[in-house]
Amino acid sequence: MNELFLRAVFQENLALSFFLGICTFLAVSKRVDTALGLGVAMVMVQGITVPLNHIIFYGLLIEGAWAWAGLPEIDLSYLKLICFIGVIAATVQILEMTLDRYAPRLHRSLGIFLPLITVNCAVLGGSLFMVDRHYSLPESIVYGLGSGFGWALAIVAFAAIRERLRYADIPNGLRGLGVAFIVTGLMSMGFSALAGVGAP
Structure with missing residues (x-):
């Protein structure tokens, strides 16, 4: 499990290996505090939605899931995309309402970042990778937390570098997005070099 977590953080980082969620990654990484807020939200949402989507996919959608009801031939796996998106949107909404009610300070600190997570393709990518790789439920939990933490680590490090680059002498043509x-x-490339972390 440790190896799966480290692989999700470094070797298969959603932002830096697969470039998922890169629009949010570039837009919200100008300051470390905002990047940290989005990173915390990402860890929370990935940690919830990947295992939840695992339960829904293997419990309701995959062929044979309805064998207990005498319908073993039913295969609803073609609905996985719309189901995953619905689960992500509902989870973010429930999480936002729960934090607003029971942890208002945390809710205020996350601010706009929770709704931004709903449209972040990295969250959906985590669930789709979980299905494609046939992870078990415990592996899905570890992968969800690892992929969320890896994305958060990448955006916070990127924001720290961008803050430092404000004082650098960069040619005019490369300033900003360049x-x-x-x-x-x-x-x-740096995260790819860490691919062997945790290996014996």
Whole structure:
């Protein structure tokens, strides 16, 4: 399980290996505090939705899931995309309402970041990878937390670098998104170099 977690954080980082959620990654990474808020929201949502989507997919959608009702030939796996999106949207909404009611300070600190998670393709990508790789429920929990933590680590590190680059002497043609793309590529290579972390 440790190996799966480390692989999800470094080797298969959703932002830096698969470039999922890169629009949010670039837009919200100008300051470390905002990147940290989005990263915390991402860990929470990934940690909930990936295992929840596992239960729904293997309990209701896959062929044979309805064998207990005498319908073993039913295969609803073609509905996985719309079901996963619905679960993600509902989870984010429930999480937002729960935090607003029971943890208002945390809700205020996350601010707009929770609704942004709903449209982040990295969240959907985590659930689709879980299905494609046939993870068990415990593996789905570990992968959900690992992929969320990896995405959060990447955006916070990226925001710290971008804050430092404000004081750098960058050519006019590379300022803004130009240097951001270069830094993203360099970070991607750096995370790929950590692919052996945790290996014996």
